[in-house]
Amino acid sequence: MTESLLDLQQLDxxxxxxxxxxxxxxxxxEIGAARSAFEQEESMLGELRLSLDALAIEQKRFEYDIDAxxxxxxxxxxxxxxxxxxxxxxxxxxxxxxxxxxxxxxxLEDELLERLEARExxxxxxxxxxxxxxxxxxxxxxxxxxxxxxxAEVTSSLASSAGERETIAANIDExxxxxxxxxxxxxxxxxxxxxxxxxxxxxxxxxxxMELDKLKxxxxxxRCDYCRRILIFV
Numbered sequence: 001m002t003e004s005l006l007d008l009q010q011l012d013x014x015x016x017x018x019x020x021x022x023x024x025x026x027x028x029x030e031i032g033a034a035r036s037a038f039e040q041e042e043s044m045l046g047e048l049r050l051s052l053d054a055l056a057i058e059q060k061r062f063e064y065d066i067d068a069x070x071x072x073x074x075x076x077x078x079x080x081x082x083x084x085x086x087x088x089x090x091x092x093x094x095x096x097x098x099x100x101x102x103x104x105x106x107x108l109e110d111e112l113l114e115r116l117e118a119r120e121x122x123x124x125x126x127x128x129x130x131x132x133x134x135x136x137x138x139x140x141x142x143x144x145x146x147x148x149x150x151x152a153e154v155t156s157s158l159a160s161s162a163g164e165r166e167t168i169a170a171n172i173d174e175x176x177x178x179x180x181x182x183x184x185x186x187x188x189x190x191x192x193x194x195x196x197x198x199x200x201x202x203x204x205x206x207x208x209x210m211e212l213d214k215l216k217x218x219x220x221x222x223r224c225d226y227c228r229r230i231l232i233f234v
Contacts, residue, residue, distance in 0.1 A: 004171045005180060006232045009192040011168060015161050016189050018154050025151040034143050038136040045129040048122060055119045062112040069105040073098050176221055176230075183229055192230040195222075203227035 024030060076098045079085055085094065169177055183191030193202030198212055205226040207215070215222045215231065222231045 003232065004168050005176065005192045005230060006194060006234070008165065008168045008172065008180070009184075009190065011161060011165055012184065013189065015158065015165070018158050018161065022151065022154045022158065025147050025154065028147075031140070031144055031147060034136075034140050038133070038140050041129065041133050041136050045126065045133050048126045048129055052119065052122045052126060055115055055122060059112065059115050059119065062108050062115065066105055066108050066112065069101050069108070073101040073105065076101065179221065180230060187227065187229055190229060192232060193224070193227075194234045195224075195231045196234055200224040200227060200229065200231060202229040202231075 076094050080091060080094045080098065085091055172180070180191040187202065190202050193200055195201070195207070195215075198209075199206045202224060203226050205224070207225065211225050216233075222233075223229065224231050
């Protein structure tokens with residue numbers, strides 16, 4: 001009977017773990033956490049793409065302005081050298097205008113270069129984020145599939161364990177079984193524990209030689225002097 005009680009305790013501990021796992025699977029907590037992480041990754045990717053779009057717009061604006069300054073400078077240089085302007089002051093003014101246009105064009109080219117470098121960096125970040133999102137989507141799909149399979153397995157194991165528990169419990173007298181169930185409710189699910197090398201595996205206290213001798217002489221249910229769980233000599 002005592003060996004059956006220890007088997008029952010081990011089975012009950014397994015059933016508790018299976019019930020806890022079943023609750024987690026049915027609640028979808030793991031999938032929810034994975035989906036939340038995936039959505040954050042998708043959001044980051046979206047923000048990066050928006051930043052890239054904004055940079056692309058700036059790049060086009062700079063390219064347009066640079067081209068406009070180039071054309072205007074070319075037109076002014078043509079006026080400077082085609083003989084259509086002979087007035088010295090006006091020629092000097094054209095020269096100043098050409099220099100100013102080229103300075104502004106050079107400044108825009110520097111800013112355009114910065115945007116191009118930033119765009120290159122963003123494109124690299126987007127490529128990495130796209131890989132992360134693709135992997136996250138695959139992992140989420142796999143987790144959903146695996147969770148469904150595991151839930152079916154856990155449910156089946158619980159049904160099997162319930163049947164096995166009835167068989168084991170049938171070999172234990174009703175009074176001892178009632179005591180065991182009461183202790184399980186009081187002792188965090190552990191009502192019976194093995195006594196190994198004089199140590200109670202329920203509370204991990206070592207019993208003295210006197211206590212051990214007393215237990216050996218005790219008829220019927222043996223209990224730990226420290227935690228009061230049912231003890232089984234192994």
